[in-house]
Amino acid sequence: MSTSEFSIIKEFFTVESADGFPPVVGVGDDCAILDVPANKQLAVSADTLVEGVHFLPNSNPELLGQKVLAVNLSDLAAMGATPAWVSLAITMPAIDKAWLSSFSKGFFSLANKHQLHLIGGDTTRGPLSITINIMGLLPTKKRLLRSGAQVGDQIFVSGSIGSAGLGLKKASSGGTDLSDADISAYLNPISRVDLGQCLLNVATSCIDISDGLSADLNHILKASGVGATLIHEKLPVTMSVRNHCKEIDDELWPYATGDDYELCFTLPKNMRIDALDGLTPDCVTKIGEIEEVIGLRIKMPDGKQVELNKGFDHFYVD
Amino acid sequence: MSTSEFSIIKEFFTVESADGFPPVVGVGDDCAILDVPANKQLAVSADTLVEGVHFLPNSNPELLGQKVLAVNLSDLAAMGATPAWVSLAITMPAIDKAWLSSFSKGFFSLANKHQLHLIGGDTTRGPLSITINIMGLLPTKKRLLRSGAQVGDQIFVSGSIGSAGLGLKKASSGGTDLSDADISAYLNPISRVDLGQCLLNVATSCIDISDGLSADLNHILKASGVGATLIHEKLPVTMSVRNHCKEIDDELWPYATGDDYELCFTLPKNMRIDALDGLTPDCVTKIGEIEEVIGLRIKMPDGKQVELNKGFDHFYVD
Numbered sequence: 001m002s003t004s005e006f007s008i009i010k011e012f013f014t015v016e017s018a019d020g021f022p023p024v025v026g027v028g029d030d031c032a033i034l035d036v037p038a039n040k041q042l043a044v045s046a047d048t049l050v051e052g053v054h055f056l057p058n059s060n061p062e063l064l065g066q067k068v069l070a071v072n073l074s075d076l077a078a079m080g081a082t083p084a085w086v087s088l089a090i091t092m093p094a095i096d097k098a099w100l101s102s103f104s105k106g107f108f109s110l111a112n113k114h115q116l117h118l119i120g121g122d123t124t125r126g127p128l129s130i131t132i133n134i135m136g137l138l139p140t141k142k143r144l145l146r147s148g149a150q151v152g153d154q155i156f157v158s159g160s161i162g163s164a165g166l167g168l169k170k171a172s173s174g175g176t177d178l179s180d181a182d183i184s185a186y187l188n189p190i191s192r193v194d195l196g197q198c199l200l201n202v203a204t205s206c207i208d209i210s211d212g213l214s215a216d217l218n219h220i221l222k223a224s225g226v227g228a229t230l231i232h233e234k235l236p237v238t239m240s241v242r243n244h245c246k247e248i249d250d251e252l253w254p255y256a257t258g259d260d261y262e263l264c265f266t267l268p269k270n271m272r273i274d275a276l277d278g279l280t281p282d283c284v285t286k287i288g289e290i291e292e293v294i295g296l297r298i299k300m301p302d303g304k305q306v307e308l309n310k311g312f313d314h315f316y317v318d
Numbered sequence: 319m320s321t322s323e324f325s326i327i328k329e330f331f332t333v334e335s336a337d338g339f340p341p342v343v344g345v346g347d348d349c350a351i352l353d354v355p356a357n358k359q360l361a362v363s364a365d366t367l368v369e370g371v372h373f374l375p376n377s378n379p380e381l382l383g384q385k386v387l388a389v390n391l392s393d394l395a396a397m398g399a400t401p402a403w404v405s406l407a408i409t410m411p412a413i414d415k416a417w418l419s420s421f422s423k424g425f426f427s428l429a430n431k432h433q434l435h436l437i438g439g440d441t442t443r444g445p446l447s448i449t450i451n452i453m454g455l456l457p458t459k460k461r462l463l464r465s466g467a468q469v470g471d472q473i474f475v476s477g478s479i480g481s482a483g484l485g486l487k488k489a490s491s492g493g494t495d496l497s498d499a500d501i502s503a504y505l506n507p508i509s510r511v512d513l514g515q516c517l518l519n520v521a522t523s524c525i526d527i528s529d530g531l532s533a534d535l536n537h538i539l540k541a542s543g544v545g546a547t548l549i550h551e552k553l554p555v556t557m558s559v560r561n562h563c564k565e566i567d568d569e570l571w572p573y574a575t576g577d578d579y580e581l582c583f584t585l586p587k588n589m590r591i592d593a594l595d596g597l598t599p600d601c602v603t604k605i606g607e608i609e610e611v612i613g614l615r616i617k618m619p620d621g622k623q624v625e626l627n628k629g630f631d632h633f634y635v636d
Contacts, residue, residue: 024359025461025463028464028541029397029463029464029465029541030363030393030394030396030397030464030524030525030526031361031362031363031393031394031396031397031399031454032361032362032363033359033360033361033362033397033456033461034359034360034361034362035359035360035458036354036359036360038356041342041351041352041353041354042351042352042353042354042360043349043350043351043352044349044350044351044352044403044405044437044438044451044453045348045349045350045405045438046405046406046407046438046439046440046449046451047407047440048407048409048440048442048444048449049442050409050442050443050444050445051444052444053442053443053444054442075348075349076348076349078348078349079347079348079349079351081349085362087362087364087451088364089364089365089366089449091366091368091447119362120362120363120364121364122364122365122366122449124366124367124368124371124372124447125368125371126366126368126369126370126371126445126447127368127444127445127447129409129442129444129445129447131364131366131407131440131449133362133364133405133451135362136349138351140353143343143351144348145343145347146346146347146348147347206348207348208348223346223347
């Protein structure tokens with residue numbers, strides 16, 4: 001094979017743009033050089049996606065290119081940060097130019113939408129996996145943490161819950177039709193970057209729901225030293241997720257499915273969600289309240305309460 | 319398995335220190351938050367190491383923890399940057415606490431030496447590989463690039479060349495004795511962070527030799543639009559590397575071996591290396607000169623010249 005790592009990076013991943021925050025030095029040297037504007041802090045997150053664990057074998061590379069970036073944008077969204085720079089490490093069994101071209105197309109379609117600059121790349125030989133390191137900017141001392149939830153705060157989620165989990169089931173059985181909302185939620189998730197920025201001055205805590213609502217809300221509860229009760233009837237689920245829960249006779253299923261990439265956040269007790277600037281209120285739903293008693297409880301329609309302290313964990317999966 | 323991603327990160331990779339540049343928010347939220355000091359720019363690099371490609375199966379995890387960091391520190395060294403922050407994404411088949419504990423020990427022994435803060439981690443299930451994203455600081459507008467070499471410049475390398483390549487051969491045959499200089503160069507490389515910083519105001523170009531001297535010097539030559547001739551007798555090689563070249567009857571072997579992690583750099587024509595502040599001159603060797611005619615030539619002891627435009631490439635290896 002005659003294509004070297006260096007030329008792969010150059011061929012597929014050198015795109016220059018004047019939008020956003022162009023790097024001082026971009027792809028192609030030992031390091032990229034970046035200028036962080038005055039009065040800004042840097043938000044940084046890294047995520048790895050492995051074939052067969054985080055995405056299905058033989059996934060459509062264009063959708064995969066979008067999704068690996070969306071997953072990482074979701075971490076910036078959960079912090080309230082503005083996307084700025086990203087680096088991309090691809091490990092693949094052998095160079096497949098058609099695959100790289102398609103992956104790159106999907107990746108840049110989303111990167112360009114967010115004025116995100118690719119600042120570095122590494123291509124290595126091995127089983128297919130992708131690690132992204134994403135960097136965003138925050139006004140100094142402003143950020144959305146997991147640790148600020150207060151007793152009495154209202155708990156919200158964006159979008160609907162469980163759709164990506166159901167989409168994974170459908171895609172695992174060969175489903176690829178993106179007009180199916182569940183399959184689309186799994187293969188082509190939206191990251192809530194605008195919502196995160198809009199919450200920056202008002203939310204007391206925030207997390208993105210990558211490992212399931214119960215697991216991720218539990219991170220907020222633990223970091224904040226509080227508990228919560230959710231009202232099961234308030235949980236936003238689509239009709240198809242509702243039907244799936246009936247089929248498998250498990251009403252609590254949506255709380256533990258991964259890959260939603262929606263935001264879960266808390267607002268002070270009396271704050272009205274429809275009064276927030278820049279927010280489309282119908283994309284968020286109030287689902288419960290923060291309480292003093294630790295643990296996560298779900299209040300079911302029959303008045304019973306269940307404790308729910310587990311979620312999706314990539315190391316649980318067989 | 320009951321250990322979640324979250325608790326792995328907490329158990330093995332949460333170390334707080336007041337040295338260097340502590341993060342504003344470290345491991346444990348959706349993103350880390352970093353403050354880049356005024357008058358500094360950020361240098362960023364990412365590298366993936368895959369078991370069976372970049373390191374041998376069943377490698378000693380403590381040495382591996384050091385090496386993956388050393389490889390990335392070497393990219394900062396080549397830029398002249400001061401190490402500040404690092405994130406670590408580990409993909410492994412199943413959680414192995416003994417392995418993680420040992421890997422973490424090696425990783426932090428080197429991180430602490432450079433006052434480097436771990437700011438994020440991701441642990442995922444899959445074939446063993448490690449991706450590091452490293453960040454360093456540079457005085458605004460000062461940096462070592464590949465593109466500044468000028469006709470007449472002197473070409474230098476640090477350390478000795480080919481030792482790590484020979485170490486790989488020995489380690490592949492089961493060698494683990496770190497008192498063997500070649501094995502040590504392969505399993506426990508030094509990164510030339512101090513040298514890089516010392517060259518920041520004076521070198522016209524710099525690169526780290528990860529893919530072999532000929533491949534990496536060719537990157538400098540291409541980026542700078544120049545050529546070079548090296549004097550073969552000047553190449554710093556150990557006696558064991560010299561003997562290996564005789565055994566395999568290939569004098570040019572050291573130019574194409576990977577993993578040296580030494581620096582190759584150029585200095586203006588009349589600059590004396592022994593006049594540079596903070597530099598130990600005996601760790602660097604002048605090996606040739608930059609010329610106008612493009613291409614990389616080696617002048618052999620018999621007066622013949624050979625062209626050498628290839629190097630080690632992870633995608634070439636079978």
